[in-house]
Amino acid sequence: LFIVVVAVNSTLLTINAGDYIFYTDWAWTTYTVFSISQTLMLIVGATYYLTFTGVPGTATYYALIMTVYTWIAKAAWFSLGYPYDFIVTPVWLPSAMLLDLVYWATKKNKHSLILFGGVLVGMSLPLFNMVNLITVADPLETAFKYPRPTLPPYMTPIEPQVGKFYNSPVALGAGAGAVLGCTFAALGCKLNT
DSSP states (O other): OHHHHHHHHHHHHHTTTTOOGGGGGGHHHHHHHHHHHHHHHHHHHHHHHHHHHOOTTHHHHHHHHHHHHHHHHHHHHHHTTOOOOGGGSTTHHHHHHHHHHHHHHTTSOHHHIIIIIHHHHHHHHHHHHHHHHHHSOOHHHHHHHSOOOOOOGGGOOOOOOTTGGGGOHHHHHHHHHHHHHHHHHHHHHHTTO
C-alpha cells in the first residue's frame, strides 16, 4: 500500500511533465526542464523502494504504477475534451529497468546504485523522452482544434532562440540529469536510514 501511495504522489507531480502540446513556442526549453523533473521524480522514489525492499525489479514496479496512474488521470482529462497523448508515460519504464539492472549487477551495492544508476537514469530518460516530442499530435492542428484563452502580456511566449543550448535539448537534459540523478539517487537511499 505504501509504495502505491508514494507512486500516486509522484504521478501527481509529474502529470504534466511531457505534455508539450500547449508549449509549442517553448517546446525545446520545456522539454529539457520536464526531462529533468521526470528524472528526479522517478529516481528518488524508485531508489527509495529499491533499497527499502532490497529486491531488484522494485524500481520497474514503481515506474509501472506511475504509468498506470498517469494513464488513469490523463484518460479522465481526455474524456473531458483535453488533448492528451498516451505515449507520454511509458518512457519511465526503460530507465527504471536500468536502475534495477545496476542494483542487481553490482550485488545490491548502494554506492554503485547511486553513481551508476543515477548516471544511467539521468542520461537515458531525456533520450527516451524524445519519443514524446516526436509522437505528440501536430501542434498547429491542436492549436486550431483547442484554442487557448488570451494570455496576459507577461505570459505571451517570445520567439525561440535559434541555436540556444547548441540546439540539443537532449544533450542538455542528459548532462544535467546525469549530475542531478546521482544526487537524487543518494537522497532516495538516504530516506531509508
